[in-house]
Amino acid sequence: MPIDTSLRKVLVIGSGPIVIGQAAEFDYSGSQACRSLREEGLEVVLINSNPATIMTDPETADRVYIEPLTVEFAERVIAQERPDGLLPTLGGQTGLNLATELAVRGILDKYGVRLLGTPLTAIQAAEDREKFRDLMRQIGEPVPESWIVESMGELRRVAEIAPYPCIVRPAYTLGGTGGGIARNPDELLEIGARGLDLSMRHQIMVERSLLGWKEIEYEVMRDGADNAIVVCNME
Structure with a gap:
């Protein structure tokens, strides 16, 4: 793939x-x-809040900003450096969340910064519980029965009808933070309230539990030309 000559920083x-x-x-x-x-x-300009990493060594990037990974500080760096592109996908959940907020708030458009790698629509489809569920249904993939909740009022209504045990899955959180297994309505209200508070979108999915099922997971990499490789699988 030829190098995009419009990218300089x-x-x-x-x-x-x-x-x-x-x-x-x-x-x-x-x-x-x-x-x-x-x-x-x-x-290359790098922003990272953790000084105790290999990534923040001075020789890793042309300039390194050790700053909080928030929209406010990221915008300051963008305004100062005026990069042509932003690469968030190697920053894990933290990078994805920050890039999403920068895009949604119009900051990337304001400074003419292109989002590199995974498109915003794909990030949102993977992180937003409702969009991901709808996408799976569109392509014919079976998913457990579930309810999207974005307020305590909705959570109380779901607590009355949800099958127990059920799974609480917050949107846009790191490693399942704020989620859990609820075995009764009281636990669902407690876990769900925490999940709503921790989710960047204040959104959780309450899902029928599949406890006892066997889980098989594949990690696959695929490029724009549809070349794919299986990195590993787990059972």
């Missing part, structure tokens, strides 16, 4: 603190991305 979003659900692989992949971009002659 790229802002890379780091993954922030290493925590359960977002571990050192993002530090490694982000560091490699910075090096690869520089090898192609691009100027």
Whole structure:
């Protein structure tokens, strides 16, 4: 694939603190991305809130900003550096959430910054519980019975009809943060309230539990030309 000559400077979003659900692989992949971009002659700017990483070593990027990974600080960096593109997908859930907020608030358009890698529509389809469920139904993939909840009033109504046990799945959270298994209405109200509070969209999905089923997971990489490789599988 030829290099896009319209790109001269790229802002890379780091993954922030290493925590359960977002571990050192993002530090490694982000560091490699910075090096690869520089090898192609691009100027690389990095924003990351964690100084104790390989990614924030001075030689990794042309400029490194150790700042909170918030919309306000990211906009300051964008205004200062004026990058042509933003690469968020190597920053894990943190990078995806921040890039989504920057796009939705119009900040990327304001400064003429292109979102590189995964398109915004694809990020939203994967992170928004309702959009993901609807997409699975459109392509004929079976999904468990579920309810989308965006307020405590809706949660109370669902608590009266949901089958127990049920699963609470917040949208746009790291490693399932705020989710859990509810075995009765009281637990659903408690877990659901926490999930709504922690979700960037204040959205959770209450889903029929599949406890006891066997789970088989594949990790697959595919490019725009439909070349695919199975990285690993787990049972």
